[in-house]
Amino acid sequence: MRAISCLLDWTTLILTFAKELAKSVHDVVLNVIKPNRVSQSAIVEIPLNVKSDLGIALLANMVTLTPGTTTLYISENKKYLYAHVMNYSESVVTDIKQGFERQILKVLR
Amino acid sequence: MWLSAFFVLFGSIITFIAALGVLRLPDFFMRMHAATKAGVVGPSLLLVGAGLYEPSWGISIKIALAILFLLMTTPIAAHLLGKAGFVGGVSLWEGTARNDLDDVLPSNVFIETDAPIPSEKPAANMAKPPTTLPEQ
Numbered sequence: 001m002r003a004i005s006c007l008l009d010w011t012t013l014i015l016t017f018a019k020e021l022a023k024s025v026h027d028v029v030l031n032v033i034k035p036n037r038v039s040q041s042a043i044v045e046i047p048l049n050v051k052s053d054l055g056i057a058l059l060a061n062m063v064t065l066t067p068g069t070t071t072l073y074i075s076e077n078k079k080y081l082y083a084h085v086m087n088y089s090e091s092v093v094t095d096i097k098q099g100f101e102r103q104i105l106k107v108l109r
Numbered sequence: 110m111w112l113s114a115f116f117v118l119f120g121s122i123i124t125f126i127a128a129l130g131v132l133r134l135p136d137f138f139m140r141m142h143a144a145t146k147a148g149v150v151g152p153s154l155l156l157v158g159a160g161l162y163e164p165s166w167g168i169s170i171k172i173a174l175a176i177l178f179l180l181m182t183t184p185i186a187a188h189l190l191g192k193a194g195f196v197g198g199v200s201l202w203e204g205t206a207r208n209d210l211d212d213v214l215p216s217n218v219f220i221e222t223d224a225p226i227p228s229e230k231p232a233a234n235m236a237k238p239p240t241t242l243p244e245q
Contacts, residue, residue: 041139061184
């Protein structure tokens with residue numbers, strides 16, 4: 001039962017990731033064709049709830065490959081992740097925390 | 110056959126747009142976006158197209174592994190390049206709204222200065238050991 005739910009969590013994570021990857025490529029293509037589309041970018045600080053190195057690595061890689069965000073730096077004490085955001089809006093941080101981080105926490109539990 | 114052609118064409122178009130993005134986008138970090146995201150998907154689609162031309166189990170496994178390694182390594186390279194760019198003092202474009210990293214990581218560390226580069230001393234130190242070592 002445990003194994004099934006673990007497998008289910010991984011599948012959800014991978015599917016979400018594939019969907020986001022497709023969306024991010026679409027986003028980048030639009031931005032390249034029309035550079036005026038980007039109004040403002042930013043470097044934001046994301047507080048981390050994932051503690052393990054594997055979790056942080058997974059999250060950092062996924063942040064890089066999802067729409068409009070690229071990991072730049074992880075603070076020395078592994079509590080914050082700094083990401084460059086292409087189309088900045090206030091909701092970016094909560095989106096990442098609610099989306100990927102929660103799923104990664106579930107998977108690594 | 111047609112499916113394979115479609116994947117190869119689509120992959121090359123995405124790779125081309127990634128290259129175009131590296132030329133067109135306004136600052137270093139934005140160009141990084143184009144190079145990583147489209148740079149993973151483009152080659153992956155090319156690989157899938159190549160695999161569909163002559164499908165077999167061996168080829169599918171090889172392609173799955175290649176795509177997995179692309180997914181794992183490209184973001185790491187981008188992460189390191191982005192950090193190096195920031196530390197090296199790449200200027201952000203005027204549309205940057207917020208910069209939280211500014212007071213965390215020192216910027217402009219590698220900037221050129223007018224001060225003379227102390228190259229003489231390390232070179233002398235490097236040169237000395239070989240001359241003394243054989244005598245021991």
